[in-house]
Amino acid sequence: MEVNLIAWTPEPEKVVAAAARLCYSPDAVPELMAGLEREQVRRLVGQLYDRGHLSTFEHVSFQFSVDGVSRALSHQLVRHRIASYSQRSQRYVRETGFRSVVPPSVRENPAALTRFQAALDELQSAYAALLEEVPAEDARYVLPNACMTSLLVTMNARALLHFFELRTCTRAQWEIRELARRMLTLVREVAPHLFRRAGPPCETGKPCPEGEMSCKRKK
Amino acid sequence: MEVNLIAWTPEPEKVVAAAARLCYSPDAVPELMAGLEREQVRRLVGQLYDRGHLSTFEHVSFQFSVDGVSRALSHQLVRHRIASYSQRSQRYVRETGFRSVVPPSVRENPAALTRFQAALDELQSAYAALLEEVPAEDARYVLPNACMTSLLVTMNARALLHFFELRTCTRAQWEIRELARRMLTLVREVAPHLFRRAGPPCETGKPCPEGEMSCKRKK
Amino acid sequence: MEVNLIAWTPEPEKVVAAAARLCYSPDAVPELMAGLEREQVRRLVGQLYDRGHLSTFEHVSFQFSVDGVSRALSHQLVRHRIASYSQRSQRYVRETGFRSVVPPSVRENPAALTRFQAALDELQSAYAALLEEVPAEDARYVLPNACMTSLLVTMNARALLHFFELRTCTRAQWEIRELARRMLTLVREVAPHLFRRAGPPCETGKPCPEGEMSCKRKK
Amino acid sequence: MEVNLIAWTPEPEKVVAAAARLCYSPDAVPELMAGLEREQVRRLVGQLYDRGHLSTFEHVSFQFSVDGVSRALSHQLVRHRIASYSQRSQRYVRETGFRSVVPPSVRENPAALTRFQAALDELQSAYAALLEEVPAEDARYVLPNACMTSLLVTMNARALLHFFELRTCTRAQWEIRELARRMLTLVREVAPHLFRRAGPPCETGKPCPEGEMSCKRKK
Structure with missing residues (x-):
């Protein structure tokens, strides 16, 4: 499996923070953007995450190339509908x-x-x-x-948080869990505050909806 | 392949027509519904289709059971994102x-x-x-x-029109084309006016975006 | 405000239960549907809700007429994007x-x-x-x-659960909260098990993401 | 009205072209990206547009700040559901x-x-x-x-093409038409090939679904 982050919305944390301030401020967007300092961005992003105001996280998106994964994985992956996919075609490629x-x-x-x-x-x-x-x-x-396949995958930060919650969980199959872990590592490098507490519910302090019996961690 | 229409929004054409009248009328919805006659519904639905005012078609949805199709088909099918799917799991079913x-x-x-x-x-x-x-x-x-799989598929009428346009085309693979044809036959029985002109662009009077060379009809 | 449930997918709880059984069974859908008994449906729906397997809830949708609400409300309402709306136009209606x-x-x-x-x-x-x-x-x-407006609103059961979670909360404005409460009452009449535990987090046992300070209940 | 393009996916045309090549090539994504030359990108993007293979256009998104528009406009704008919005709140801002x-x-x-x-x-x-x-x-x-409002709006290139098709048409209200025209001008500067033929159907060679009578151009 080879996973690369090939593109993303520049200054993703600042864009999210500006979106949040906009909702509560009489100022126009360009002034809001100009006035945002590093520490303020970090704090705003943390508050948004805590309160579940995640619509602001949608403004930034991330593009991944995914090579060397199975069609078992890709069939699971494309079930996440708030995302965009391009995939190597078995109809046109021998x-x-x-x-x-x-x-x-x-x-x-x-x-x-x-x-x-x-x-x-x-x-x-x-x-x-x-x-x-x-x-x-x-x-x-x-x-x-x-059979191995390749995809180009785009998700916004809110969809990614949801994807990480489901797919880094030990209930997910090992292959898509590995993909999710790698994607999370990659986005944390460019947007650490957006994804600081991404992961399965048991790691992020949320209640686990699955029974304990079914979890490989709890056995 | 076995395809069944297992449920749908009752009186689908009347619901679509009421939605359309609502946009242009000062009356409340219940009065609008009460006053709609069969012939008027038919005419309104035709006008909506002609003008591409298809958001009203979203109010009605159709539930299909699909058995005996391949995982090649299901991987294509679930790429249609404005839809809901439940599928037999190869993780949990031996x-x-x-x-x-x-x-x-x-x-x-x-x-x-x-x-x-x-x-x-x-x-x-x-x-x-x-x-x-x-x-x-x-x-x-x-x-x-x-390998055969089973799905329960829900799409609204607007998403179905789009699905039929792409998947009844000769460019689509034979298996999903067969599925699309069967689904179209089934919905036409319960909502003939909504789907009267559903099908590939060459049958519905729209311009064909694919080159002539690629079409099995034109060869 | 006048809110009516004008249509819905017939036998909604049975459709959801069949979708759930399909994922874990080698049987075809028609047999699954035939074999489902009332008590089993109730139990399955409860389990799905508990485990957060809500994709099955998407297969059933509900159509509401909403009359006599403000444009302040409708501007909030249409922000819920996994839904379909038709609204009286102020461009075409005097x-x-x-x-x-x-x-x-x-x-x-x-x-x-x-x-x-x-x-x-x-x-x-x-x-x-x-x-x-x-x-x-x-x-x-x-x-x-x-200014009063009228809408026809369609949401599936999963989107409704999310809508109810946000909009029956005391943090929501009184008018959309009233709408949400009425919609919830209406769907509970036709699908009591699907919506048994719908409501704000503090009523459904989920953690409340909003600070206590901001809640009219906690003051 | 003040509209600014505040962020976008870097090298948007190259990302779209790489997504397209991926579907038809046995190569992994990084090699595909490396091998793409300027002229090839331009040609590929043109072919995708012509054939309506627009899913590849979804991989790139654009962030706009919109200030000094009316709430009449914003109520229309947020009806476009494949998009993300943050808007100044009239509940929290005096x-x-x-x-x-x-x-x-x-x-x-x-x-x-x-x-x-x-x-x-x-x-x-x-x-x-x-x-x-x-x-x-x-x-x-x-x-x-x-009353004036401010928004931060994110749309991907496919959603933008659809938005431009509907909202640059003379049937759209003057205010949202002005917004659409400005947004189109802005994205053309950074991705000219993606939006070369964006606009109303009568300018892009598509059939006009609206009757001639209703068009201010044809009167």
């Missing part, structure tokens, strides 16, 4: 020699790994053979969830 | 003995079909063996796009 | 003799009420005079926030 | 001595202007008097549509 994501539980189990690789070898061969006979969009019906 | 969608191009080509079925047999066996060793959520990495 | 919403604080204060009514009388007269000279869309610039 | 937008049709008509200003003077005085008696959130019920 996936001959495709690379696959191997789950850690398989990689660490020799019997499972042997079986897994035999199945994937068979699929490589079947896919190549089918490409000779039918369109790529139909040959791909034998491609497995493990 | 797919032992899973059934598969066979593309027509494969079914009609004996060489392809033999290769396709050999690959799927291998996957059935590999999946069953992996289930003995690793969690279902990881065993599923060998499941193919062809 | 508001001669418009009716106004009088805030309780004004109604109960004789000095304020006299001043308020004098201002509104002046506006009635100014609006009528301007209509003789300029288009209605420009004459309306003198219409006050108090 | 609008004593508020400034007003005067429609051109009123400004150019001495009789109308006199009547308009008399009404607004009365409202200034009524609002100030009410503030002595009731909370600001209730006093504001006498504030007129003309």
Whole structure:
């Protein structure tokens, strides 16, 4: 998995703070922006987060490139609807020699790994053979969830906070959890105050809606 | 593929017509509803469609059950974000003995079909063996796009018109095109005027944005 | 203010429960629907709410007519973006003799009420005079926030839960709080289990994000 | 009216072009970005627009400050739901001595202007008097549509194209049309190729859904 933050709204914390001040001030936006100091920005952003006034967090967005993840992950990822996605098409790109994501539980189990690789070898061969006979969009019906894909993903800071809450939780599958952790690390570098307390409810002081039984942490 | 319309907003055309009249009338909504006659509803709905005043079409929604479609289709389907989905989980449901969608191009080509079925047999066996060793959520990495899934899908009438425009077009893949055609047939039975001119641009009098070369109709 | 529930997805609780069972069952949707009993539906809906699995609540939507509310309210209301609205247009409807919403604080204060009514009388007269000279869309610039409007509003059950959480809170303005309370009463009649624990955080056991100081209940 | 573009996704055209190439290429995103040349970006963006593949335009967003517009405008503006808004609150900001937008049709008509200003003077005085008696959130019920407000608005490039299509049309009210024209001018400076053919249907070669009769251009 390779994840990069390729772009983001410049000065994201200042934009969020200006949006917040606007709601409570008679001044025009340019003056508000000009008058905002570093420490004030930090404090405002903290208050907004505490009070759940997160609509102001929507004004800034972040663009990620995501390579080397499975189609199992991408099918989960695109269910987050307040976001924008572009994804490599299995209809238009021939996936001959495709690379696959191997789950850690398989990689660490020799019997499972042997079986897994035999199945994937068979699929490589079947896919190549089918490409000779039918369109790529139909040959791909034998491609497995493990098949690697690439995406460009855009989310605003509010949608990211929600994404991190759900997907850094141990209830999420290991692969999308890894993606979420990496995305969080990346945005914290450029907007530390916006994402200071991002993460699963048990780390951010919110009540955990899942039963204790289901949590790998609590077992 | 089995598609059923399991629920919808009652009297959908009347609700849309009432919404439209509301915008241009000093009357309260209940009076507007009471005064609407069948023929008037039909005419109003036609005018709204012609002028592109489709926000009124959002007030009514339709619930479909979709069974026996591939995960290739479901990954495309859930990219439509103004909609709600519930889908059978490959993390929580063991797919032992899973059934598969066979593309027509494969079914009609004996060489392809033999290769396709050999690959799927291998996957059935590999999946069953992996289930003995690793969690279902990881065993599923060998499941193919062809693997059947089930969904419950809700879209409002405006989102459906957009969905039909894109997905009944010959540029869409055969499987989601088949789904779109069936959904269109179902909603036309209960709301004929809302969906009278639904379909690809070339059937509804809109300009086709795709090049002629790419269209199977024009070849 | 007059609020009516004019339509909704039939059997809303059963649809939500079926969506939930689908995610964890190998059965097709029609069988799932057929096998659902009243008590099971009630229990499933409760579990979904407790665990925050609210995407299933999106499958059912509710249509309200709202008459006799102010444009101050409607400007707040339409900020809820996961919803559909049709509203009486001040550009196309001449508001001669418009009716106004009088805030309780004004109604109960004789000095304020006299001043308020004098201002509104002046506006009635100014609006009528301007209509003789300029288009209605420009004459309306003198219409006050108090001016009554009508809307048709559609929200799904998940969006409604969020709406109720924010707008039944004492921090919300009295008018939209009254609207939210009425909408909640109406949907509880047709879907009691979906909305059993709807309301402000302090009534539903969630942490209150607002400071105690700001709450009229805690003073 | 004062409109400023205060922030935007850096290199917006390159981000859109990279998203488009990703869909049709086996390469990872960073390589795609690195290999994109100026002329190629321009050509790709043009093709995407022509074919209506606008999901790639969603990856870039633009932040505007909008000051000195009426609440009539802001009520229209926030109906565009695929966008984010922060707006000066009439509940928390005391609008004593508020400034007003005067429609051109009123400004150019001495009789109308006199009547308009008399009404607004009365409202200034009524609002100030009410503030002595009731909370600001209730006093504001006498504030007129003309009352000036400030917003911070974020839209992505796809939402902007839609906004420009509807709101630069002569059917839109003069004030929001002026806002749309200014926003279009601003984004064209930083992303000329994305917005080269933005505007009303009659200027961009699309069919006009409105009847000719209703258009001020065709009269």
